[in-house]
Amino acid sequence: xxxxxxxxxxxxxxxxxxxxxxxxxxxxxxxxxxxxxxxxxxxxxxxxxxxxxxxxxxxxxxxxxxxxxxxxxxxxxxxxxxxxxxxxxxxxxxxxxxxxxxxxxxxxxxxxxxxxxxxxxxxxxxxxxxxxxxxxxxxxxxxxxxxxxxxxxxxxxxx
Numbered sequence: 001x002x003x004x005x006x007x008x009x010x011x012x013x014x015x016x017x018x019x020x021x022x023x024x025x026x027x028x029x030x031x032x033x034x035x036x037x038x039x040x041x042x043x044x045x046x047x048x049x050x051x052x053x054x055x056x057x058x059x060x061x062x063x064x065x066x067x068x069x070x071x072x073x074x075x076x077x078x079x080x081x082x083x084x085x086x087x088x089x090x091x092x093x094x095x096x097x098x099x100x101x102x103x104x105x106x107x108x109x110x111x112x113x114x115x116x117x118x119x120x121x122x123x124x125x126x127x128x129x130x131x132x133x134x135x136x137x138x139x140x141x142x143x144x145x146x147x148x149x150x151x152x153x154x155x156x157x158x159x
Contacts, residue, residue, distance in 0.1 A: 011033050011036075
């Protein structure tokens with residue numbers, strides 16, 4: 001932000017030097033201005049979902065090779081948003097780790113196979129688990145209603 005003072009100083013309502021000093025604290029909250037700085041520095045785009053009924057905020061880098069999707073889940077908290085294909089890959093990797101850990105380290109036996117099979121292939125279990133993971137707070141703050149699809153999501157991300 002310091003290197004691109006001409007871009008960021010007009011966006012800050014307090015003394016810019018004091019702001020820069022304050023934002024260096026890892027405990028300090030960051031928001032859209034800081035995402036713009038990260039976008040410039042690391043050449044990544046951000047897509048931020050604040051409200052299900054509104055299009056997401058898009059912060060674009062001049063030449064990005066990656067997009068980071070976030071959902072604002074209230075106040076100053078942002079959570080990652082993953083596509084279904086990413087979640088499938090993550091679930092597969094997680095099942096391998098669990099199998100190795102539980103079978104070889106904890107020596108739990110064949111019950112691990114049942115749990116892995118359920119996590120990977122039982123659609124009813126997967127849907128129930130996904131719904132349980134969407135906490136009440138997230139549903140309220142982002143106004144998620146059951147069965148409503150966000151038309152702004154890529155086709156791969158639709159449920």
